[in-house]
Amino acid sequence: MSTHDNGHEAGHDVVVHDGDALPARFENPGFEKHHPRMGDLDEHANKKSERIVVALFTISILGTLFFLIAYFVWPPGTTPVEMRRSNLALGLGLAFALLGIGTAAIHWAKALMNDHEKSEERHEQRSDDDTRAGAIEVLKDGAADSAIGRRGVLKGAMITALALFPLPIVLALIGNIGEDWNIGQLKHTMWKKGTRLTTDPVGRPVKASDVTIGSVWHIIPEGLDKEPHPLDEKAKAVVLLLRLDPRDIKREQGVGWSYDGILAFSKICTHVGCPVALYEQQTHHLLCPCHQSTFDVADGAKVIFGPAKRPLPQLPITVDDEGYLVAQSDFHQPVGPSFWERLK
The missing domain is CATH 2.102.10.10 (Rieske [2Fe-2S] iron-sulphur domain)
Incomplete structure (x- = not known):
């Protein structure tokens, strides 16, 4: 087997780069050994994860309710102290409303949904009809894998959190109705x-x-x-x-x-x-x-x-x-x- 200049092939299976002989291609090592989670092995741990997700959605619900209460109890006012108090209360309520939904979604995906590694070969951007139909089936399988149909409390917490969250935005818009809009x-x-x-x-x-x-x-x-x-x-x-x-x-x-x-x-x-x-x-x-x-x-x-x-x-x-x-x-x-x- 002969050796060529930097970057050129020195054999069927080896190339030379910066003086080092490297394999011309690497074999796919495959996935690492899958390690099951506690929730996969212990039903009690699985239920605990579900309760955590419910608690996080509940935090979001409480954050939204706190925002709505603060909007009426602590209006912005006209002094710096009143403005700081109102902004702090509204900001905390909105922060917990968003934080609860975001962390609940992440924990749900990591602790309750399937975590087996998968790979797909690259293909053209527009797949054939059979592949597209298969993708829809995968989405359906994902929905089934989330077990949302069997987790009534979790589903109720998620729906309530998502339903209440838009209220701070809508309330702020409604609150401006009737205000002085004389831009002149x-x-x-x-x-x-x-x-x-x-x-x-x-x-x-x-x-x-x-x-x-x-x-x-x-x-x-x-x-x-x-x-x-x-x-x-x-x-x-x-x-x-x-x-x-x-x-x-x-x-x-x-x-x-x-x-x-x-x-x-x-x-x-x-x-x-x-x-x-x-x-x-x-x-x-x-x-x-x-x-x-x-x-x-x-x-x-x-x-x-x-x-x-x-x-x-x-x-x-x-x-x-x-x-x-x-x-x-x-x-x-x-x-x-x-x-x-x-x-x-």
Whole structure:
């Protein structure tokens, strides 16, 4: 038997690879010896596995019921504490509802159904009619192998868990019926003519002389930190304040909307509403950390990368008699995601 170069056949049954003689093909070793499970040998163990599956489906049922109770007992409310409490309760209920169904299905398959190894030869994607009919028979055999027809308690637990699980989703949808669906209100924020720009969260007014080139300030309307306002008002009104060299500004969204290179843009990304807060000073780019939408603040905050479809709305600003930065008006475009309906 002769030896050839790397990767070439050196005989009928041997090939050479990296200087090593290897078999040209390997015989199918077949399956390892099958080891029966405890449930296959002991009826008591089999029943125990069935009870475990029932218990897991019961956990799912209880999780769903807890979600439904929490939805009415602990509504989201308007304060951070109420929101955290509601989200925690709903999240725990939904987690156990899903976890119970998933782990029950896995344990059912591993402990109660047939675990004998099988193999099939590869074939064309479209099998002949006899093979397809055989596949249907295999599915029927699998259903019979699950013994769901003989396990009444297990079947009842599974059906109940699966029947109740959609309720958290349906309830949340039904709960929104009758709510305020006036999308037009999203076009308006607390900003108005003469409102001072103040720092978030302490509410300190900002003078134009305080803002240096390259700096970024997180801004809220004056008074937002003192008066009781709904959280969504702050969510709509938050602003990023930046200062560029006036010579670097290519375009604004409105004439005279900046002051000596100071620009103010909505902090809410126009993709799905994440806070835009990563500023690249050298390129004048604002980056959204959620999905990497990138806006060029030197060019009217237009989108230069990512899934956002429109620029960040610009807040028109100027200074008052004391040198403090103030708004000229509200935003001229609605803030937030572009899929919100907008009134023309």
